[in-house]
Amino acid sequence: MxxxxxxxxxxxxDRRKRSGQGFLTAVPPMTIHDWYLDPGASLAGHSRVSEVTLFLPYVGDVIFDGEGGRLQVEEHQALASCRSNKPYRISNPYPEDAINLLQVSLTSNLSFNPSIIDRSxxxxxxxxxxxxxxxxxxxxxxxxxxxxxxxxxxxxxxxxxxxxxxxxxxxxxxxxxxxxxxxxxxxxxxxxxxxxxxxxxx
CATH class of the missing domain: 2.60.120.10 (Jelly Rolls)
Known part of the structure; x- marks a missing residue:
């Protein structure tokens, strides 16, 4: 910094910290994970009651398993998850191709309806x-x-x-x-x- x-x-x-299968940019109360998932790989996480989380796939689609079941979030979409205090898992659905996505987590007192957002x-x-x-x-x-x-x-x-x-x-x-x-x-x-x-x- x-x-x-x-x-x-x-x-x-180029000064970001390595974080598992990606890189981390952190400015409390916010983090941005830049994930690179190998074919078939997955990551487990847990949302917090006071936290908003966005998943934005940029190379390939991503599978999100969490509250509400399984969702496929496509490259031109984003998934907004809010204050659920539940475990989740994100997965690469491709058997041969890696994917890249951004995960933004932010402590926020502002509520909104969780949704899939069209990025067109x-x-x-x-x-x-x-x-x-x-x-x-x-x-x-x-x-x-x-x-x-x-x-x-x-x-x-x-x-x-x-x-x-x-x-x-x-x-x-x-x-x-x-x-x-x-x-x-x-x-x-x-x-x-x-x-x-x-x-x-x-």
Whole structure:
């Protein structure tokens, strides 16, 4: 982690901790696991009552076994699970191919209905709301946006793919940035089909 100004900290992808079958980016009360599951592999976990969890497959589909039974979450979808305090298992359904998915876990007092979210982008907006505190954006090269801090004290921005300039910091694939304080945040995409997660912390 690199300090850039008193208000920002860069979370470099190549400095992430190894975590089982993936990599971990952690800014309490939030974690992002970047999982790489071999053919037929699975991972077990347990959600917490005070926690929201998102599963976003990026290479291949993923099987989720938990409260409500078995679900297949496809590449263009996301699964939002909320405050269930139940065990779960995620699995690679393919016999020969590895998969990659992101798992975002966030302590939150805001409730919402667990659901599968379509990640196909609307024509009129670059943003898809995942949760009241989490949104996913996709931008073309040189597209710009302003993220309003509103009542949030801190915000984490995590580049899923591509490159962005955020608060004058260059962020590339799987880099993150913690912005502390209630300032608005300026972002600019530096590559086509660049995707970024914006996570507001309580």
């Amino acid at each position: 690199i300090n850039t100004t008193p208000a920002t900290r860069i979370l470099l992808a 982008w609307p024509v009129d907006s670059p943003w898809i709301p995942m949760h009241p505190q989490i949104q996913l954006g996709r931008f073309g090269g040189r597209d710009e946006a302003t993220i309003l801090a509103d009542e949030w004290n801190n915000t984490v921005l995590f580049v899923v793919q591509g490159a962005f300039e955020v608060q004058h910091c260059l962020l590339e694939n799987r880099d993150g940035l913690l912005v502390e304080g209630q300032d608005d945040i300026e972002i600019e995409a530096l590559s086509p089909d660049a995707e970024i997660l914006v996570i507001h912390l309580e």
